[in-house]
Amino acid sequence: MGDRKLLEPDVQFIQTLGERGADTLKKCYQCATCSVVCPISPDNKPFPRKEMIAASWGLSDKLVTNVDVWLCHQCGDCSAKCPRGARPGDVLGSVRSYAIQKYARPQWLARAVNDPKKLPILFAFPAVLFVVLGLITGLMDFTPELRHGHISHGMFFSSWLVDMIFVPSMTFALVVFAMGLKNFITDMHEAAVAEGKVARTDLNWLDLIKAAPKVILTILRHDKFSECGENKERATTHMMVLFGFIGLFIVTGVFFVVLYGSMAWFGSYELAWHSPYSQLNPVKWLANVAGIALLVGALVMLKNRLFKDEKVAKSSYQDWALIGLVLGLAVTGLGAEVSRLIGAATVTYVVYFVHLMFVFCLFVYLPFSKLAHLVYRTVAMLYAEYAGREEALKKAA
Ligand code: SF4
Ligand code: SF4
Incomplete structure (x- = not known):
């Protein structure tokens, strides 16, 4: 026995x-x-x-x-x-x-992000933080167009203040991910080896990283999504949101480098190349296309969730929170730009402020939210590729 x-x-x-x-x-x-x-x-x-x-x-x-x-x-x-x-x-x-x-760590924040009752506090927190930091540092100007003669988000909410808040926010998200993923990979590996699911039984971090190009290509091409039957069109929506985010990260990175590079070059913020950037700037085109992709992708996701057959798929709080975040980012991002272009000063500052609240929620709550699946799934696929999940199966067949 x-x-x-x-x-x-x-x-x-x-x-x-x-x-x-x-x-x-x-x-x-x-x-x-x-x-x-x-x-x-x-x-x-x-x-x-x-x-x-x-x-x-x-x-x-x-x-x-x-x-x-x-x-x-x-x-x-x-x-x-x-x-x-x-x-x-x-x-x-x-x-x-x-x-x-x-x-994810800390656990209290992970619980809060997944608790609908805590949503108002989590969303209000960045607003309070921005105002307090803005008043303490004097880096927020509520009527910048009166002093500078034109509407500028960067004059209302200084780039210094943006970076003072968002560089630590991104660092926090990276540290939380790094700690969680290390434990995740180790646990996954031990379980896969114990069950005889994988061909490779050692855990070599360098080799694991070497599997990245193939896996990232699979993800970018959405190969796995195209194998689906019921929700094949989900691949298009998912692609729009994913590429929208990638585009916006590239734009943010380029403008960050341009701002601080030109500031170092000219030795002054006033002379540096800062926002608002011309609509003829190709990086701005990418920003607009990525923003529209995010908006359309989020709207189609919303429609699909609203009209989904609950016998096949039920939406949870985590699903709605993700759609709300993506939609909020896209609407306020594009809204801030359009309201600036038509000269609605107060509206554009309010919308931009709310946009920054959404960006804060994206970074700080990312490792605890459904959106973290982008990172965890990528790592799991990386591990499956590295450890030879498919190879083990072929041998066992
Ligand atoms: S939802 Fe079901 S059918 Fe689709 S990939 Fe997952 S397990 Fe397979
Ligand atoms: S009853 Fe269970 S095993 Fe059968 S299809 Fe449904 S989930 Fe799968």
């Missing part, structure tokens, strides 16, 4: 999954239809049926360290075909959300 193992269900875990859209997981009767129809599930040790068992038994440790949970792209094919309406796609989505919260 084999060794007996006493399973200890984590009831709190099951409850949390339920709150995040997996309230149907107990309906599963293990028919395995989901594993058969999943377009990206491998033949050996397929998902998501085994994850449905683990979830219904409350095996949180087994699930949060499971690389397969992150290979799922939540296309919904399995949920659409599930004869019991157990929505396995949503169950895996809620496990990912739980894992993000588990690995």
